[in-house]
Amino acid sequence: MDRFETVYRQHFASVLRLAVSVVGRRDVAEDLTAEAFLELHKHFERIRTDELPAWLFVVVRNRARDFWRREKVRDRHARWVASRPEPSAPPPAGPMWLRSDRLSPVQRVCLELHYAWGYTTEEAAERLGLTAGQVKGHLQRARQLLRDLDKEKAG
């Protein structure tokens, strides 16, 4: 294992976690993380070990700002703020099956993205850092759990 790979494995998780926390979407976060390490690779001989992972965090934050600017994320947010209804009129809580404690967070999220928001399995997968097959698997298991739950209640 070369020195760069050692450094990569040492800091990958924290860099990706920061990227996810800043941009939300896992696919974009992975792009930012790859870009940060690519940048590190270019300047590897000049960067001191004690400058890491702060140096990588700076790259991620800068690229994330570029992403927000380029994709006009702020404009989308502003449109939502302008168009949202008064907080005094809450939407209904939703079907019980979306809030079942029997389901795991990832199963609930897959159900909601796919069925409520109409995302394809591929779109949901990108946002969650999963493959489309994994999303389909979560949906299938969630449906099975809901059927079991329904039988328990009926019986």
Add this chain to the structure above:
Amino acid sequence: MSGVDRRLDEVPEEVLRDEAARWQRSRAGCPDPDLLSVYESELLEGDVRVALAEHLRVCPACASLSADLAALRREAPDALTETAVLERVRRGISPPSWWRAPLAAALLIGCGAAVWWIARGPAASGPPAQAVAPAAAPAPAGPIALWRIEALPVRIPLSSVGVTRSAGANDVSAALVDALGPYQAGRYADAIPALRELAAVHPDMADASLYLGVSCLLANRPQEALAPLERARQRADRPRLASIDWYLAAAEQRSGQTSASRDRLRTLCAAPGEYQQRACSAERTLR
């Protein structure tokens, strides 16, 4: 659970869809999951954060989804992701998957069509078919994009490689095959000069312009991709238009022409076909 839920055993998919659709209609004012997923982002604007916090206080559904999304964000990445990202770094720069897949497919189909054309023409002209089409070319190098529309595989229908089946058609086909050599190896920038020359000499050859445009796009020169793709669009057969529009939309988006890109994606989204779903998805991302 409700009576509707009791039907899960019979038609779970339809029940879930119906229930979700009815519920969703009542949630027109809810933030979409992309916005919820940046609730904790340090880049989030103060007024949006306040508005989100207000909404989460009164909307249990969004509060629940937001908490689930936050739980997923905190999960440690798996070894597979770690290795996959390292591999991208090691390759230098790699294109995002939503470009890589179409290009691999385009290459495959394009070269297949070239081989077919040459094989049907006079035997003496053109390079041997086996020199043209390695079926399993490695994923080519290209720019990392910060933004992806989607990762769905697509294909570019390539109706023909030559201009016409005239006497010079095979020479033209051979020239295109030669010009596609660097492209096949993933050296898009190197492919541009020969493709540009070919497109200039044979302006009616839609494929030369198309590959020139796509090469520019993957060489991270999206503005240069616009003119050849437009030219390809004017000359291509009808079945090819959707593919060209898909690449044009990407070139426009990457050139900062978001509005034009969105219009093109809307048109693709409205037309039934293989690009409909991904175009709708891309258009939604641009909104």
